[in-house]
Amino acid sequence: MSAPIGYMQRTCAYYAVLGYPPYQCATFATVPFVLPRLLLARSRIVLITTAARFDSSLGDQGPGAAYNAAAKFYTVYRAPVEPTPDLRISHIAYDRKNTTAKDSNSWLPIAALQDAVDRGVVGSLASLLIGMPTDRSQRATQERDAPDVLAACVDQRADLALLVPNCPVCHQSVSLVARHLEANGLPTVVMGCARDIVEHVGVARFLFSDFPLGNSAGKPFDAESQRDTLAQALALFDTAIEPRTTRISAQIWSTDVRWKEDFLNIEAMPADELARLRAEFVQQKAVAKHIREGAR
Secondary structure, three states: OOOOOOHHHHHHHHHHHHOOOOOOOOOOOOOOOOOOOOOHHHOEEEEEEOOEEOOHHHOOOOOOOOOOHHHOOOOOEEEEOOOOOOEEOOOOOOOOOOOOOOOHHHOOOHHHHHHHHHOOOOOEEOOEEEEOOOOOOHHHHHHHHHHHHHHHHHHOOOOEEEEEOOOHHHHHHHHHHHHHHHHOOOOEEEEEOOHHHHHHHOOOEEEEOOOOOOOOOOOOOOHHHHHHHHHHHHHHHHHOOOOOEEEEOOOOOOOOHHHHHOOOOHHHOOHHHHHHHHHHHHHHHHHHHHHHHHHO
């Protein structure tokens, strides 16, 4: 397997070119860790996602849509898992070149979880999933979002929590929330594609899939890949005996690893593309600021 993408370096260099000040990813010396109280087959699991509820008034949020700051959200929400809710990821920086987000099962593993329940692998799936914002502010995530996510988990009497991020900042945000849940007695697994970010923060259990961002739950339109990805994640609840346990999925995205050269790689971008991105970034930043201020 080729080396995974260094997302911290890529994103810092990219946003520096766009005008952002230097950003320090969260990191901790110790990691909270709690063992499950029940066997997996008797446990109630809750799904936590960074995907946004679809709102037709907010512009294009469909598969392959450009980054849409108007679709961002800033408060934790809950949504029924049945019928499968219409959630989108147009508001985050997934890998739009190498994947399209046409199959929500690749980043929202409701079908795979329901299948695991039907087969008796998992006791039950909480009737509501939890949507949490992805926020560059570590303080906002820890002081605002993490307690709200915990309260939602408690309300649903969850025994276990599965957190599924998409973009680089999502991986940091869910890692911070996972730490809060573990510190309050709820075992967690993060399943994601940005290994360096999750391990830099430090979580209890992590399933790493070396796939383009936006595919934390398996390959799109590949039910076997999705079932296997979930199975590897769930197995960590039974096998992990200490914090910072990372399991590396044996699945590969492609034998051609050139896809790893694309994501936010400023060295591969021509000058006119960088200029376009700067202008677009300023516009999207203004949109996001307006929405964020309105949400307060």
